[in-house]
Amino acid sequence: MLLSGSGKPQFGEGNREVGEAPLGRPVWAAVGGSLMSLCLPFTGVATMKFKSPPVNSLSLEFLTEFSISLEKLENNRACRGVIITSTLPKIFSSGLDITEMCGKSMEHYTEFWRAVQEMWLRLYGSNMVTVAAVNGSSPAGGCLVAMSCDYRIMAENPKFSIGLNEAQLGIVAPFWFKDTFVNVVGHRIAERSLQLGSLHPAPEAHKLGLVDELVPEEKLMERAAAVMAQWLALPDHARQLTKTMMRKAVLDRLVAHREEDIKNFVTFVSKESIQKSLRMYMEMLKKRKS
Numbered sequence: 001m002l003l004s005g006s007g008k009p010q011f012g013e014g015n016r017e018v019g020e021a022p023l024g025r026p027v028w029a030a031v032g033g034s035l036m037s038l039c040l041p042f043t044g045v046a047t048m049k050f051k052s053p054p055v056n057s058l059s060l061e062f063l064t065e066f067s068i069s070l071e072k073l074e075n076n077r078a079c080r081g082v083i084i085t086s087t088l089p090k091i092f093s094s095g096l097d098i099t100e101m102c103g104k105s106m107e108h109y110t111e112f113w114r115a116v117q118e119m120w121l122r123l124y125g126s127n128m129v130t131v132a133a134v135n136g137s138s139p140a141g142g143c144l145v146a147m148s149c150d151y152r153i154m155a156e157n158p159k160f161s162i163g164l165n166e167a168q169l170g171i172v173a174p175f176w177f178k179d180t181f182v183n184v185v186g187h188r189i190a191e192r193s194l195q196l197g198s199l200h201p202a203p204e205a206h207k208l209g210l211v212d213e214l215v216p217e218e219k220l221m222e223r224a225a226a227v228m229a230q231w232l233a234l235p236d237h238a239r240q241l242t243k244t245m246m247r248k249a250v251l252d253r254l255v256a257h258r259e260e261d262i263k264n265f266v267t268f269v270s271k272e273s274i275q276k277s278l279r280m281y282m283e284m285l286k287k288r289k290s
């Protein structure tokens with residue numbers, strides 16, 4: 001982990017911290033974390049690229065690095081927006097790392113779930129403009145990451161899909177995944193899609209409003225930069241207060257019930273029936289491969 005929670009930015013050889021140069025002048029900076037790369041050029045728009053092969057699963061380590069990266073950017077006055085994408089071909093993120101939810105201790109489940117919550121609270125509540133450049137499939141937790149951004153652009157490949165497919169794994173999306181989903185697509189579409197655990201191919205996701213636009217894959221980053229420029233053309237304070245007004249109730253709900261939500265998750269995931277479902281799902285993934 002190359003990012004640290006606090007401390008002075010360093011300007012040296014090799015990996016550098018995102019920060020400000022002496023005299024407060026913004027610098028180009030790159031942070032070569034092990035699971036994501038992050039760069040902040042003079043434009044004030046950071047690009048965060050997931051790079052955790054094979055499928056960018058959101059492990060405890062990944063989630064921790066993600067949250068620390070967001071915190072760093074949030075606290076950096078030079079940074080006004082972040083584009084989130086993946087370095088892996090065909091995969092944005094495969095969602096929560098299922099191995100973190102299988103055969104582990106209660107303490108581990110507690111720590112893992114707190115990290116999932118933390119990531120979402122930071123991303124959904126970010127003051128920055130957040131644009132997801134979804135360049136591959138994005139099930140469950142991957143979909144949550146994309147939905148937590150202000151705008152989603154997806155590569156128009158119908159082989160790429162996105163959605164909250166938890167029901168297919170025999171598990172239930174927590175209320176704040178559901179709330180985020182409802183805020184993006186509306187109650188009726190969320191209700192049907194969640195119950196069926198649907199993964200929507202890109203064109204369908206666009207039709208449902210789950211992603212805001214589709215573009216050819218090679219144009220994804222260019223379009224993300226253009227959208228970012230459009231959002232950043234407004235005064236930050238007006239945009240930020242409006243964002244807070246739109247998202248506060250949903251964020252507050254998790255903050256108010258955080259410990260209860262952890263307890264629910266730990267109880268639920270510790271059940272033998274749920275462990276069995278998760279193991280069978282992992283087996284199915286392996287079989288599908290061979």
Ligand SMILES: CC/C=C\CCC/C=C/C(=O)SCCNC(=O)CCNC(=O)[C@H](O)C(C)(C)COP(=O)(O)OP(=O)(O)OC[C@H]1O[C@@H](n2cnc3c(N)ncnc32)[C@H](O)[C@@H]1OP(=O)(O)O
Pocket residue numbers: 054055057091093094095096097098099137139140141142165166169171172173174264265268269282285286289
């Ligand atoms: C009270 C609340 C309780 C519970 C709430 C929990 C909420 C849960 C949220 C989640 O996010 S659960 C995770 C949901 N994710 C999925 O269903 C995705 C599963 N994966 C896939 O569909 C595919 O892997 C893919 C992402 C489409 C990529 O396909 P591809 O063919 O490119 O790769 P392959 O399937 O061969 O996978 C490679 C390798 O990676 C392992 N893998 C895949 N996804 C995960 C994952 N989410 N966690 C852990 N490991 C994963 C897969 O098993 C393969 O491993 P192997 O090489 O060892 O066989």
